[in-house]
Amino acid sequence: MPALPTSLAAVLHGPKDLRLEPRLLWAPEPGQCQVEVKATGLCGSDLHYYIAGRNGDFAIRSPLVLGHESSGVITALGGGVATQYPHLRVGMRVAIECGIPCRSLNSDGSCRTGKDACKHCSNSRYNLCKNLRFCSSAKTFPHRDGMLQQKINHEAWCLHPIPDTLSYSQAALAEPLSVLLHASRRAGICPPSSYPSLASTSLSSSLSPSSSNMSLAAGKKILVFGVGAIGLIACALARELGAERVCAVDINNDRLAFAAREGFTHGDGTGTYCLPLPSKSNSPEAYSSNPKEPENIRRAKENAANALSIFDEPDGFDIIFECTGAEGCVLMSVFCATLGARIALIGMGNPLVSSFPISAAATREVDLIGSFRYADTYNEAVELLSGSNLPKTTCKSSHLNGAQDSEKAGFSQKLAKLVTHRYPLSQAKEAFELLARGKDERGGMVLKVVIEA
Template identity: 55%
Template structure:
């Protein structure tokens, strides 16, 4: 009997630091409970960039060739066994956003609706687990049907790809009490097609309801890359009227102000001091760094005319100095959402946080956010609305590349500017135009 020849497809595969190759790979049919999806748009994330530049993201180093990418949307091209019977909303031709984390659906965290904390979770394009789970920088991929979310008609593939980073901010905002969690009834649906099916054993998760919400009168965002700008646009859509930001990049701040993400008088450019002694390469002493953070915070609050501080601070850089500043720039009784992933160990002014009852809130990826993220992206399509979240999200996409040019896309993202001097915010990889 002659062997069965599988079709092939192209994938952008990382073999080591800056060693990214577009290769031909076999395309297997979807397994039980999976769909095959043709990828139409993948956004490049900061974690993808870390892997590309260093072959690792923090403590997670690649141990085998890895396909990067996890912010993605596409079209279903095939259904695996059992999908048609269990997921009536998924058919060949359905446009979907891809939720990249594959949870165990059986542990206490999954049962409580916090599947982002699942110890068995495998995440597309992450080297945390081995064997690695390939990401979305390929022509087609097979993925569990319960993690595919149909798109509203007025949401584009590029917008749907950005539902992933928007979900990060939606989850952080729920944790900080800025917006409500989904009602427990929607999380406990038992229908197999429910995107919240990871909830098992009848456990009801703790949720933030509209009864214990209070729209912040002001927010501050550290870092106006794509994640920081999404924090701004989500806050604006939730009714926050005063939105400010701090960054070290004046061009990005100018973009944020020009496009309305940040108030016209709400952008503060932080002058970055030398972190290391030019001669000894010794890092600044913790006490000196903490003193500098407090001084910088006071100067920023004075410049922004917010002497009492901010109700909610989104820390989107992960930089130690910014986390330190965030404690001082939060209002008494305020909250800090720790969104950025960066410095693993940080010296903090804990006495200041404790005496002023400033809450430091950890936030890791997301859970049960995709339906709401897609609803937000599709709900503000009328041209007369004051704040069109979907339109603002689209403005974050500054550069587009084909899959064959993925390495050039990463190099452009790493530089922060293209050959014409334009600022690079969000890069999308897609099919030939």
Template identity: 50%
Template sequence: MSPIALHHQSAAVLHGPKDLRMDDRILWPPQQGQAQVAVVSTGLCGSDLHYYLHGRNGDFTLQSPLVLGHEAAGVVTAVGPGVTNLVPGQRVAIEAGVMCNNCDHCSNGRYNLCKNLRFASSAKTFPHLDGTLQERMNHPAHVLHPLPDNVSFEQGSLAEPLSVLIHASRRAALSRGQTVLVYGVGTIGLLACALAKSYGCPRVVAVDINETRLRFAKTHGIADDVFCLSASPKAKLPEEQLRRARENADRVLGAFGEDDGFDVVFECTGAEPCIQMAIHTAITGGRVMLIGMGTRDTSLPLSAAALREVDILGSFRYAHTYPEALNLLASGKLQNIDKLVTHRFSLSETARAFNLLTRGVDERGGMVLKVMIESEVPSSRH
């Protein structure tokens, strides 16, 4: 019996805080139900950055070396036994979460809440499931989604953060004709604005403390109007913080000329003052969608929500969103969405890319939004 020829590949592996190494790894053939994908584009995300800087993200701590990256697209290079929905050479978006398909949440269509879900690049489960910052990866074929012909690999990787917003919009029952306020204009906030506009929302506005990002949102028509809040030192007492949030909410509503508030408020910062303001800036009977993660324990003006029937909704990742995300990217309805990608690096430059993301501005003082790690498209010979 002849020995199996082992192939090797490079992977950007995090060994601890700021300890990212290019490791040589054995590339195994895909197993039952898996396809092997050559990863072409990976977008770096805030959770990746937390792992890079601190070796942890919230409660999830690195327990062994981990490949980061989960916003990705690539080309199928091989399929394992039993795979019939994909063929080598096919372009796909990679959905990073692998659900158990065997629990109540999975059977109810809410697999994002599956207790046994393993998410590539997350340290929540152990052994960790490696992410996409490697040349090739084996991944279950049922969570690989064919890219429409006119959707690039970069756009395909944006299907992941876009999925977060599609899921949140479904939870908020967002529909044509509603007014929308977005707190925070990082990638997620900008995608929230773009998605709301694609749904036919007549007024989509954004609030942030970063003037440059707000100007970007307005200049590119992603938001109709913007308001810059001045950053203030944290209040010493919860009562003072709540009073200040109420005053700032009034300033926001006054600036936009919407005294009654907005139908749907997307909170994309995770910052306590913004969560508090979100409740005050929602219209009576409106909805606040909590998307940003950051503050673990928050003082909330609950009576302001309860007495006006403002629904406060949580949102965690996404389920059954990729087909809609890819169709939307193919439709061209997401205005200037490609402009979100501001910087590109090769796989070997991943540590440099994370350091740029940490600084938030490049050498020329330019704004850093979505940073992509790019690899060459494999030739059809492989």
């Protein structure tokens, strides 16, 4: 009897304990495809798992294959796929969506009805499905392995065809771009999805023909905290959606300089702010006139005032994307927000904030918006990465630096610059160590590290 084929996988057993191991490769089940993984981007959550064995509240409880920003090529079809998903075929290049909800289906494939139906899957919010399993996440147990392996079996409906003009590494960016498409919808600056995959009715049908040509981001001033890969995508998408101005805050001058130079932000020298590290001084001058005010709140106010001065935006920003999860940035975002602003919480950082300016947020009607993963975003992400436009606005806004738009790379070319380093699967551990350092051996900046076949 012939031996079963195997697939090499990078398996995390504990903090910094990443091992290359063979895994048995079974035939795809009904409704699944077998996919040869061609590219997988490493993200902040992968790094948290690698360094600490956990990401926020989610700790690994058994060996786990990381990686969820992936693309590949279909090598086999499971039973029923050719009939149910006729657009998929062997040899097709695809982007891989890694969140697998219940879809409001029973184990036999029949639809749930009434009180048994999953309200989140039924309303195109399947990212909130209680039974969702996300590849490479320790949120649920048993864990479902991620994409740092040669071949995987995956649900067919989660595979999204990509054009031949889009490289596998670029297609892997559909996942982080999806995070920002979802957050932008939550923040009210991006239209609803044109591709609802689970809902019974199209969300986009609520848009009239005239309103679909209007930019929801027009006139909006947007601030992004953190210009790692996710933050840079937030900047790029906000500009693509037609925001009036996009600015950014970080602690890394090199990344801020990259953001300004490559057109992710607006304003030469005035669209970025480098956040100083907390002072170790305990001098009386370091404290506010209010002795009851916590030090972290005082510092957040001070940093916000300095940033708004540099940006020349005394009234603050309309939309804020908080992509760091760091307590200081979360607090600072409240004081950088204008009246009636929205703050989208994207970064997964400290699970607790020691004190929060709830009164400042409430009296100024600042909305704190949670944003977790994504739903119905992948096809539009692929379109954007392929050079297509969102159904947004008939023209770009003529804001600061607007005259320079034509001199900058297009959206998809701009995002392609985020991939700074590539490694084979056999060097996955070295790739994680590079991502942790943040600079390569030549002192070059590390943004997005991709594992390629």
